[in-house]
Amino acid sequence: xxxxxxxxxxxxxxxxxxxxxxxxxxxxxxxxxxxxxxxxxxxxxxxxxxxxxxxxxxxxxxxxxxxxxxxxxxxxxxxxxxxxxxxxxxxxxxxxxxxxxxxxxxxxxxxxxxxxxxxxxxxxxxxxxxxxxxxxxxxxxxxxxxxxxxxxxxxxxxxxxxxxxxxxxxxxxxxxxxxxxxxxxxxxxxxxxxxxxxxxxxxxxxxxxxxxxxxxxxxxxxxxxxxxxxxxxxxxxxxxxxxxxxxxxxxxxxxxxxxxxxxxxxxxxxxxxxxxxxxxxxxxxxxxxxxxxxxxxxxxxxxxxxxxxxxxxxxxxxxxxxxxxxxxxxxxxxxxxxxxxxxxxxxxx
Amino acid sequence: xxxxxxxxxxxxxxxxxxxxxxxxxxxxxxxxxxxxxxxxxxxxxxxxxxxxxxxxxxxxxxxxxxxxxxxxxxxxxxxxxxxxxxxxxxxxxxxxxxxxxxxxxxxxxxxxxxxxxxxxxxxxxxxxxxxxxxxxxxxxxxxxxxxxxxxxxxxxxxxxxxxxxxxxxxxxxxxxxxxxxxxxxxxxxxxxxxxxxxxxxxxxxxxxxxxxxxxxxxxxxxxxxxxxxxxxxxxxxxxxxxxxxxxxxxxxxxxxxxxxxxxxxxxxxxxxxxxxxxxxxxxxxxxxxxxxxxxxxxxxxxxxxxxxxxxxxxxxxxxxxxxxxxxxxxxxxxxxxxxxxxxxxxxxxxxxxxxxxxxxxxxxxxxxxxxxxxxxxxxxxxxxxxxxxxxxxxxxxxxxxxxxxxxxxxxxxxxxxxxxxxxxxxxxxxxxxxxxxxxxxxxxxxxxxxxxxxxxxxxxxxxxxxxxxxxxxxxxxxxxxxxxxxxxxxxxxxxxxxxxxxxxxxxxxxxxxxxxxxxxxxxxxxxxxxxxxxxxxxxxxxxxxxxxxxxxxxxxxxxxxxxxxxxxxxxxxxxxxxxxxxxxxxxxxxxxxxxxxxxxxxxxxxxxxxxxxxxx
Numbered sequence: 017x018x019x020x021x022x023x024x025x026x027x028x029x030x031x032x033x034x035x036x037x038x039x040x041x042x043x044x045x046x047x048x049x050x051x052x053x054x055x056x057x058x059x060x061x062x063x064x065x066x067x068x069x070x071x072x073x074x075x076x077x078x079x080x081x082x083x084x085x086x087x088x089x090x091x092x093x094x095x096x097x098x099x100x101x102x103x104x105x106x107x108x109x110x111x112x113x114x115x116x117x118x119x120x121x122x123x124x125x126x127x128x129x130x131x132x133x134x135x136x137x138x139x140x141x142x143x144x145x146x147x148x149x150x151x152x153x154x155x156x157x158x159x160x161x162x163x164x165x166x167x168x169x170x171x172x173x174x175x176x177x178x179x180x181x182x183x184x185x186x187x188x189x190x191x192x193x194x195x196x197x198x199x200x201x202x203x204x205x206x207x208x209x210x211x212x213x214x215x216x217x218x219x220x221x222x223x224x225x226x227x228x229x230x231x232x233x234x235x236x237x238x239x240x241x242x243x244x245x246x247x248x249x250x251x252x253x254x255x256x257x258x259x260x261x262x263x264x265x266x267x268x269x270x271x272x273x274x275x276x277x278x279x280x281x282x283x284x285x286x287x288x289x290x291x292x293x294x295x296x297x298x299x300x301x302x303x304x305x306x307x308x309x310x311x312x313x314x315x316x317x318x319x320x321x322x323x324x325x326x327x328x329x330x331x332x333x334x335x336x337x338x339x340x341x342x343x344x345x346x347x348x349x350x351x352x353x354x355x356x357x358x359x360x361x362x363x364x365x
Numbered sequence: 366x367x368x369x370x371x372x373x374x375x376x377x378x379x380x381x382x383x384x385x386x387x388x389x390x391x392x393x394x395x396x397x398x399x400x401x402x403x404x405x406x407x408x409x410x411x412x413x414x415x416x417x418x419x420x421x422x423x424x425x426x427x428x429x430x431x432x433x434x435x436x437x438x439x440x441x442x443x444x445x446x447x448x449x450x451x452x453x454x455x456x457x458x459x460x461x462x463x464x465x466x467x468x469x470x471x472x473x474x475x476x477x478x479x480x481x482x483x484x485x486x487x488x489x490x491x492x493x494x495x496x497x498x499x500x501x502x503x504x505x506x507x508x509x510x511x512x513x514x515x516x517x518x519x520x521x522x523x524x525x526x527x528x529x530x531x532x533x534x535x536x537x538x539x540x541x542x543x544x545x546x547x548x549x550x551x552x553x554x555x556x557x558x559x560x561x562x563x564x565x566x567x568x569x570x571x572x573x574x575x576x577x578x579x580x581x582x583x584x585x586x587x588x589x590x591x592x593x594x595x596x597x598x599x600x601x602x603x604x605x606x607x608x609x610x611x612x613x614x615x616x617x618x619x620x621x622x623x624x625x626x627x628x629x630x631x632x633x634x635x636x637x638x639x640x641x642x643x644x645x646x647x648x649x650x651x652x653x654x655x656x657x658x659x660x661x662x663x664x665x666x667x668x669x670x671x672x673x674x675x676x677x678x679x680x681x682x683x684x685x686x687x688x689x690x691x692x693x694x695x696x697x698x699x700x701x702x703x704x705x706x707x708x709x710x711x712x713x714x715x716x717x718x719x720x721x722x723x724x725x726x727x728x729x730x731x732x733x734x735x736x737x738x739x740x741x742x743x744x745x746x747x748x749x750x751x752x753x754x755x756x757x758x759x760x761x762x763x764x765x766x767x768x769x770x771x772x773x774x775x776x777x778x779x780x781x782x783x784x785x786x787x788x789x790x791x792x793x794x795x796x797x798x799x800x801x802x803x804x805x806x807x808x809x810x811x812x813x814x815x816x817x818x819x820x821x822x823x824x825x826x827x828x829x830x831x832x833x834x835x836x837x838x839x840x841x842x843x844x845x846x847x848x849x850x851x852x853x854x855x856x857x858x859x860x861x862x863x864x865x866x867x868x869x870x871x872x873x874x875x876x877x878x879x880x881x882x883x884x885x886x887x888x889x890x891x892x893x894x895x896x897x898x899x900x901x902x903x904x905x906x907x908x909x910x911x912x913x914x915x916x917x918x919x920x921x922x923x924x925x926x927x928x929x930x931x932x933x934x935x936x937x938x939x940x941x942x943x944x945x946x947x948x949x950x951x952x953x954x955x956x957x958x959x960x961x962x963x964x965x966x967x968x969x970x971x972x973x974x975x976x977x978x979x980x981x
Contacts, residue, residue, distance in 0.1 A: 032833070034845065066825045068671075071836075079833050079846065084825035086674055087835025088667065089697050095664035099671025099679065100825070102655055103630055107675065107825055125667075128660040329655060337651035344623055344790045347649070348616060352551060353606045353787065354406050 022059030027052045029062065032082045043194030043219035044073060047141065048080055051110075054200040058207055065108045068097045070117035073148045074141035074219070077112040091122025094129035094138070098325075101134050105326040108207075109136035115156040116146045119175050123155075131185035132325040133211040137203070140177055140214070141194075143221035144228055151224035163224070178303040178317065181214040182296070188213035189299060189318040193233045194220055198244060198315065205316045211324050232312040245302065245315040247293040250283045253311050263288030264302075264310075273301050275310060294320040380439025381595065382447030383541065386464045387456030389423050389432040392534035397434025398782075399538055399555065403547040404438045405607045405784050408597025411438040412893060413782045414446030414966070419637070419720045426480075426488040431463045440596040444893035444900075446781065448968040452544075454537055456480060456511070458489035465500075473505045475540070477533070479512025507584065511536055511577075518576035522569040532573035539577025546594040549574060601786060608785040610749040610778035611641035614682075614708060617756025618642075619652045620790065621706075622678045624757065625764045626797040628653035630672030631680045632665035637720045638776040639684045639710040662687035666694040666707065673703040674834075676800060676824035678760060682708035684776075685727045686717065692735050698769040699739045699860065701834045702812070702820045704798075705769035706759045711889075712776045713964045722964030723777035725889050726940035731771040732918050732947065738857050740864035742766070743917040745773040747892035750785040752778060755915065757793065762867055764798045767819040773917065775939075777890045777966055800824050811844040818863030820844075865919050872921035876900060877910025880930030883979050886956065888914045888944055891937050891967055898972030909976050917944075925952035933979050935959050937967055 030052040038044045055065070065083035069075035071090035078085030084107075088096045097111050111129075118126050118140045129138070145163065146152040152165040156177065160169040178189050188209040192199040194217060206213035218229045232241040239255040243264065252260035260278060265287045267274040276286045292298055299318035305311075385400070387393045394415055404411050414435045423430030437447030449469040455461035457480040468474060478496060486494055495501055496508055515536040519529045535556070542549055553571050560567035581592065608616075622629035631654060633643035647656045655672075659665035662683055669679030683691065688709045698705045711727045713719025727734075731743045742762050746752035752774055759772040801821035805813055811832045812820045823830050832844060840847035841855050875892075876899050877884075887895045892913050899911040910931070914924065928934055928948065934956045936945040942958035949956050959975050961967055 062831050063828050064826055078835070081833075083831050085831075085833035085835075086671075086701075087833065087837065088670075089693055089836055092663060092667040092694065095659065095667035096671035096674070098659075098664070099630060099632065099657070099668030099673075100675045101671075102657060102668070103628070103672035103675035103677040104824075104826060124660055125664055128664065329657075333650045333655060336648070340651035342651045342653070344620060344652075347619065347652070348790065349604055349606065349787045351606055352402055352406065353604050354408065355604050356408070356600050356602045 023061035025056045025060070025062065027056060030055055030082050032080050034079050036080050037076065038073060039223050041222040042073070043143070043221070044077070044141065046194040047139070047199070047217055047219060048077065050199045051081070051203065054203045057200070058204060060108060064106065065110070066100060067110045067112060068093050068100065069112040070114075070122055071148070072114040072117045072146070073143075073221075074112050074114040075117060091117050091120070092125060093117070094122065094125035097136055098129055098132070098134050101136060101326045102329055105135070105330065111136055111138040113138065113140050115140065115142045115144060115154045115177065119177060119180060120155045123180075126180070127184040130181055130212050130214060133185070133187060133322055135211050135324040135326060137206045137213045138215065140216050141219040142177055142216050143219045143225055144174075145221050145225035147221050147224055157225075158228075161225075176303065177216045178214070179300075181216075182300060182303060182318065186214045187211045187318070187320050187322050188316075189303070190215040190316050191217075191314050193218035193229060193314070195233070196314070202315060205319065209319055210321050232307060241311050243311040243313050245291045245293070245313060245317055247291055247316065247319065250288045250290050252278060252283055252288060254278075265289055273305055273310065293318055296320065378439070378451075379441045380437060380443060380447070381452065381545075382435065382437045382450045382469075383452045383454070384433055384435040384450040384464060384467075385454045385537070385541075386431060386433040386460035387534070388425055388459065389418055389420070389430045390425060391432070391456050392531070393432045393434050393456070396534040396538045397436060399552050400541055401436055401607060401782050402551060402555070403542060404436065404545075405605065406551055407545070407547055407595070409438040409440060409595055410443040410598040410600065410784060411436055411607075411782070412443050412446045413437075414777065415780045417721055426457055426459055426485045428459045428463055428489060431460050433460070433464060438595065440598050442598065444897040445966065445969060446893075448970050454541070456533065456537070458485045458491055458495070461495060462489045462491065468504060470503050471505070473507065474501065475537075476506065476508040477511035478508050479510040514576060514580065515573050518573050519569040522565050522572065524569055529569070532570050535570045536573040536577040539574040540581050542574075543578045543581030544592060546592055549578060600784075604787045605784050606787055607782045608749050608753070609641075609780060609782045610746065610752045610774050611638075611710075611780070612645055613749050613752035613785070614746070614756045614772070614774060615642050615645035615649070617753040618646070618680055618706065618760065619649055619654065620753070620793065621757040621760025622653065624793055624795045625678055625760055626795070627676075627678040627764070628655070629680060630669055630677045631656045631682070632659050632667075632669040632672070633657070633682050634659050634662045634665045634687060636662070636684045636687045638712060638779045639682045639687070639708065641779060642682045642708060642710070662690040663694060666691040666705075669705055670694060670698050670701075670703060673698070673705055674701070674825070676822070678704060678706070678764065678798075680706045680708070682710070684710050684712050684720075685714045685730065688727060688730060689734070695741065695769055696735045696737060696739050697836045699735070699741060700836050700839070702767045702860075703769070704763035704767055704822070706756075706763050706772055707769055708772045708774065710774050710776060710779045713962070719964045721776065723775045723890065723966060724939050724962060724964065725775060725891070726943065726962070727773070728888075728917065728938075728940065728943040728947070731773055738861060740861050740918075741769050741771055742864055742867050742919065743771045743773060745889045745915055745917050746778055747889060747913055747915065749778055749781055749783045751892070751915075753785075753788070758915075761796050765796055765819065766817055766863060766867055767822060768864060773889060775890050798822065800827070801830060802827065804829065806842075808843070810842040812839050813842045814859065814863070818859060818866055867919055869916040869919055869921050871923045872912060872914065872927055874927075875911040875913045877903060878908075879910075879927060881910055882908040882931065883933045883935065883976065884910045884912050884928065884931040885972070885976070886912045886914065886928065886934055886936050886944075886948065887938065888917060889938075891939065894967040894969050894972055895937055897969045898976060901969065901973055902976045907976060907980055909980065914944075917947075920951060925954070928952055928954045928956070933957065935975060935979050937961075937972060937975070939966070
């Protein structure tokens with residue numbers, strides 16, 4: 017459960033005295049600041065907040081947050097976090113992982129933490145490369161990525177983190193990028209969601225995979241390349257200065273999405289879809305939209321809460337303990353017993 | 366007191382070994398379990414050995430589908446499930462073929478002729494029926510159609526032949542109960558409760574049980590067998606029950622968590638033969654137990670580490686292959702210095718190995734099997750009842766020293782049953798866990814050690830004690846990331862010394878003298894056969910003693926000196942000599958191996974002959 021009482025903090029309260037050791041210019045700095053800016057706005061209490069990570073550049077994150085933190089082992093953060101939440105469901109858990117940690121070595125745990133719906137925020141920093149091990153292709157690297165392990169270009173097909181999450185049964189999927197001013201809004205929505213909230217954050221690795229997201233993240237022309245989704249709002253994009261002149265509509269024939277022109281702001285005439293964050297099929301179409309012909313879907317793509325795993329565990333524990341006494345002496349003597357008499361040293365029944 | 370079969374047993378045997386063998390679908394484990402209960406209620410000491418195939422339902426009638434249950438019981442102390450059976454019950458040709466070679470010469474074999482069809486004989490690879498040639502000449506034979514008698518007995522209940530034959534095991538149990546003059550009432554009660562929702566099935570089984578019992582009386586009149594009554598064993602006064610190792614470990618973990626005043630979190634993943642612990646604990650939620658069936662072995666231990674971090678007693682359990690997967694996470698628990706109990710129910714290896722057979726071949730894995738210098742206390746159970754105390758001991762060390770602890774058991778202990786004197790929880794020494802509530806210095810020092818070398822346990826949620834831990838090397842006291850050479854040296858030393866400093870009771874001699882010509886030094890489930898073999902050898906006047914080690918790491922402080930008092934040290938173990946190597950390494954003693962890796966426990970005879978060999 018996320019802290020019900022608003023707690024007063026400032027960004028500074030969430031900074032540790034540890035020297036931040038990411039490369040200068042790394043997108044991780046922006047994400048760190050976004051999180052440190054968001055937590056005071058959410059009224060989070062540092063003593064009830066736990067950042068849990070695996071291994072990789074992103075997983076150094078807990079060291080820089082003045083809260084409880086656990087830097088675990090490669091890929092296993094979801095499993096550790098599940099244990100933390102089952103032991104103390106009141107803790108507000110943030111999971112920090114990357115494309116290698118969360119989708120390659122830890123893909124199995126990621127799938128299960130999502131399908132179980134353990135209440136936590138899962139931030140997957142996707143830089144499409146292994147940074148800390150010096151630049152090998154990752155499971156999200158695009159085909160043809162040249163790296164020390166793929167000198168003439170990678171040839172395995174990349175995974176789409178949001179598709180993976182949706183397929184695994186995630187009930188919240190959000191997407192943003194490191195320097196986006198909207199990232200805190202996505203984080204806030206994720207925090208408000210009861211259950212596992214999956215957030216893919218595109219993150220610029222300036223050393224090994226520089227500017228790989230520039231095609232949609234660059235400020236210039238961003239309006240045409242970014243579709244920021246809001247529940248109950250039409251899916252419009254384009255240059256905001258001149259008014260949104262494009263929208264996403266349903267191509268009924270092909271059961272797909274299509275880009276339509278919006279004339280004079282009349283999106284209804286253009287049949288532009290209104291975003292319904294509780295619609296899983298729509299979420300699937302938005303996640304799978306190919307970038308290029310389509311803009312990149314960002315913001316809260318899917319948000320349809322379901323009962324959490326830890327609530328079910330607590331309930332099951334209470335149900336199976338109901339009416340039973342925790343009497344160790346009785347437990348030890350359970351089943352068919354017999355007594356050996358002191359006088360004879362022989363059983364009496 | 367009468368003899369069981371002519372010339373089978375001595376006039377007044379003080380122990381009898383019975384083996385029930387049949388197809389894996391014949392319910393032999395159930396028969397054995399209920400016979401065990403009746404034996405315990407009759408006041409005999411006992412030990413059992415269930416031996417079943419890895420396949421859930423192997424093809425019917427085949428040699429590899431044979432399931433057996435052996436019980437040794439007597440009016441004296443019983444240490445093992447017995448070497449060779451005095452009585453073999455064979456429910457089909459395959460069961461006869463597989464088990465006959467181990468039957469004691471002159472022993473009694475009871476055979477269901479109803480299953481000796483051509484088809485079943487073929488499956489058991491008998492060219493000629495053993496009932497028709499001299500195959501059984503060495504033994505007393507009681508062969509009759511148990512199948513037909515069962516069908517006859519349950520006829521009034523209107524069951525089809527197939528269902529009726531399912532009661533065959535109860536018919537056989539009835540006969541066995543008659544043979545040893547046992548009460549039928551507890552078995553009837555058990556059947557009534559087991560088939561509460563199907564009273565006609567309960568009645569049919571009870572009818573079969575009674576029919577088998579009645580057949581015994583008739584057979585006695587006819588001649589081949591006689592009833593015998595085994596007097597109760599002399600035992601310490603008190604309340605008793607039977608217990609398997611898996612039950613004892615589960616109860617010990619519950620008791621350990623209570624003594625530490627902590628809720629318990631158990632993360633497990635299904636694996637033979639460890640799953641029984643998960644099953645037991647899943648039914649004990651009222652004791653503050655949370656069980657979590659994880660997606661894999663790694664997640665099971667990682668979730669347990671997460672729970673320990675959040676302030677509960679984390680426990681995980683597996684068998685060798687699963688323990689291998691948990692290795693990296695054990696290192697994390699060592700590095701972050703969090704309490705954790707890891708139960709390893711050992712089985713034959715390597716790889717998948719022998720899932721349902723026993724071995725002690727994970728000793729190196731327990732002591733050394735992690736990357737880096739990763740010291741971890743290791744406690745080993747020697748018998749089902751002993752597993753209870755060992756589990757408490759593991760919880761004590763884990764919480765008092767802030768360390769993961771490996772608790773070793775094996776497939777034999779997990780499944781075997783023995784009478785257990787129910788302990789009084791009032792007599793247990795509590796060891797309440799303490800959490801740091803406020804800063805332990807001008808600044809918080811998460812790695813500041815106490816007199817035992819343990820760091821403080823700090824629960825997330827505690828005001829003002831926010832801090833970060835992880836698998837990267839920690840700075841002394843502050844726990845910040847620190848790769849400096851001197852710091853790694855200091856922290857490696859601190860981790861090693863903490864574990865070496867775990868308080869372990871001095872080693873006692875189980876049987877015999879504190880010095881002499883020969884010591885058999887064992888650990889784990891070899892306890893029973895070693896003790897009996899040493900007992901027998903000493904009765905013959907041989908100078909041999911038995912030392913059984915519970916604390917594998919750190920070893921008891923006096924063990925080295927104790928071992929140096931014997932001319933010869935023999936280390937029987939069900940592996941290729943792992944503990945022998947540890948003893949040589951730690952104490953520079955001439956420990957000699959005595960190894961066995963057949964998936965079967967040592968027999969007493971094997972050990973007696975090794976003792977005689979070592980002393981000749």
